[in-house]
Amino acid sequence: MNLKPLGDRVIVKPKEAEEVTKGGIIVPDTAKEKPVEGTIIAVGPGRVSDDGKTIPMELKQGDKILYGKYSGTEIKINDEEHLIMRESDVYAIIK
Numbered sequence: 001m002n003l004k005p006l007g008d009r010v011i012v013k014p015k016e017a018e019e020v021t022k023g024g025i026i027v028p029d030t031a032k033e034k035p036v037e038g039t040i041i042a043v044g045p046g047r048v049s050d051d052g053k054t055i056p057m058e059l060k061q062g063d064k065i066l067y068g069k070y071s072g073t074e075i076k077i078n079d080e081e082h083l084i085m086r087e088s089d090v091y092a093i094i095k
Helices: none
Strands: 009-014 037-043 064-067 073-077 080-086 090-094
Touching: none
Parallel strands: none
Antiparallel strands: 009 037, 009 080, 037 064, 064 090, 073 080
């Protein structure tokens, strides 16, 4: 991928929405919940503070994360859906 986020932004590959519930019911596309889990694909250099110093990112490429349901901006890379969002939109890293 030839895309590098700027500042404190990250590019996230959302986890696919579940097609079938635990009870075996097939969920149509219109009823699927937006995913709140994903994997970080690319990370920017970090936020620049008021005094000009770069504050490094806590997140790194490959981290599995939780984020807000409506966080970020949807973009397409190689015909795949991704999100670009700020580091502050990420709630947690899944260990």
